[in-house]
Amino acid sequence: MSPPADQPRRVVILGSTGSIGTQTLDVIDHLNALHERGAFPHPFEVVALAAGSNGATLAQQARAHPGARLALADEHAPWEGPREPMRGAGAALEIVRTTEADLVVAAMVGAAGLPATLAAAEAGTDIALANKETLVVAGALITTAAARTGARLLPLDSEHAGVWQALAGQLPAGAAPPVATPSAVRRVVLTASGGAFRDRAPDEIEHATPDEALAHPTWNMGAKVTIDSATMMNKGLELIEAHHLFGLDNDRLGVLIHRQSAVHALAQLADGAIIAHLSATDMRHPILCALAFPQTPECHPGARMDLDTLTTLDFRPLDPERFPAVPLARRVIDEPDTTLGAILNAANEVAVGAFLDRRIPFGEITRLVARAMDDLRAAPLTGLDAALRADAEARDATARAIETAAHT
Numbered sequence: 001m002s003p004p005a006d007q008p009r010r011v012v013i014l015g016s017t018g019s020i021g022t023q024t025l026d027v028i029d030h031l032n033a034l035h036e037r038g039a040f041p042h043p044f045e046v047v048a049l050a051a052g053s054n055g056a057t058l059a060q061q062a063r064a065h066p067g068a069r070l071a072l073a074d075e076h077a078p079w080e081g082p083r084e085p086m087r088g089a090g091a092a093l094e095i096v097r098t099t100e101a102d103l104v105v106a107a108m109v110g111a112a113g114l115p116a117t118l119a120a121a122e123a124g125t126d127i128a129l130a131n132k133e134t135l136v137v138a139g140a141l142i143t144t145a146a147a148r149t150g151a152r153l154l155p156l157d158s159e160h161a162g163v164w165q166a167l168a169g170q171l172p173a174g175a176a177p178p179v180a181t182p183s184a185v186r187r188v189v190l191t192a193s194g195g196a197f198r199d200r201a202p203d204e205i206e207h208a209t210p211d212e213a214l215a216h217p218t219w220n221m222g223a224k225v226t227i228d229s230a231t232m233m234n235k236g237l238e239l240i241e242a243h244h245l246f247g248l249d250n251d252r253l254g255v256l257i258h259r260q261s262a263v264h265a266l267a268q269l270a271d272g273a274i275i276a277h278l279s280a281t282d283m284r285h286p287i288l289c290a291l292a293f294p295q296t297p298e299c300h301p302g303a304r305m306d307l308d309t310l311t312t313l314d315f316r317p318l319d320p321e322r323f324p325a326v327p328l329a330r331r332v333i334d335e336p337d338t339t340l341g342a343i344l345n346a347a348n349e350v351a352v353g354a355f356l357d358r359r360i361p362f363g364e365i366t367r368l369v370a371r372a373m374d375d376l377r378a379a380p381l382t383g384l385d386a387a388l389r390a391d392a393e394a395r396d397a398t399a400r401a402i403e404t405a406a407h408t
Helices: 019-036 053-065 091-098 110-122 134-149 158-166 223-231 234-247 286-292 325-334 340-354 364-375 382-405
Strands: 009-014 046-050 070-074 101-107 125-127 154-155 185-192 255-257 264-267 274-278
Touching: 009 019, 009 091, 009 110, 009 382, 019 046, 019 053, 019 101, 019 286, 046 053, 046 340, 053 070, 053 125, 053 274, 070 091, 091 110, 091 286, 091 364, 110 125, 110 134, 110 340, 110 382, 125 134, 134 154, 134 234, 134 340, 134 382, 154 158, 154 286, 154 382, 158 234, 158 264, 158 274, 158 286, 185 234, 223 234, 223 340, 223 364, 234 325, 234 340, 325 340, 325 364, 340 364, 340 382, 364 382
Parallel strands: 009 046, 009 101, 046 070, 101 125, 125 154, 185 255
Antiparallel strands: 185 264, 264 274
8 A cells, every 4th residue: 555645655676676676766766756847646765675696786776765675596696786785595584574664566586586576475575576477487376365455466567567557447546466357348359569570480480699689670678578579579468467467368468569669558348349548669758657656747758658750550460370489478377376487487597598598599488398397297386385386396397408408
């Protein structure tokens, strides 16, 4: 829940040195400037910052936010900051458990952010969620905890922020995820740019290089997300996330290729109308929506869409044979209370890492994920331990498959 209007909203940022984390700090500066002008009801105070291994950037952030507690997962990363951070893989979790906060920004990459995000949900703290892997691996655990404690899951993905705004007229006033989308909404459609290889034939990209895959045509994102965009795994993960955030099954979820990336989501209503959400290709827009909720303040100067440039909007269906990652993700939606999501996510993280290290060809990424999902038995998602066991097993199995292929 939000604090009274005259008190700062206390924010913990997990993954503060990454793309989403740094842009979140930019948005906080913008909102604080609005507050000083009387254009926003309350200021923000950064009370904790957690990073993986980028000690240099964390040190800069620590100087800009002298009251913030610090966490650094890499115990051996060089440090020249103004005060010592907590160290180790569990530092982010400890920060969440021991810091009084009104909002946790979950922007850590991959499954590493799961324990800290679950702890925030269990404590009833609102979560601005950029880490889609958290819901892929353990969505049922997170949403159940949030429903029990009243924690809100405020989406930072442009697509899910778009869905949230497109559904505003169909949801109760002030409603935030996790929510059940009413039957008046026939279907929700997420758009996809198509990634770096949207105009190339599948046989041309089988052996594409990391440099080619990282050349995203629209968005400026981290390496892992950009590779997921090229395979379209990112869109598959977003479908799973939408399932958990908005209570939608496969029959009410769709994907369209939309190369302009101007429309981020569409809501098709039972009466035949379609509501489209458009915004600039700038992550500061969904970040602003989440941090400022339920207010609608002036956007960041660099995140405003120029309507005069919208000369063409085109859409085309997604080909599941060209992008097999999406059907793999839909299998997870059909088995939401199992560890299949943990298996998919872990295998994908290992495969993407191997591709970036130039140890496997691009086309092998989704084949490795499919193999892990077929070979490993999904178990009931009884708790965090079950999710983490499935994660570890899938990582080991995928790593062994890569190693075996390298010696054949």
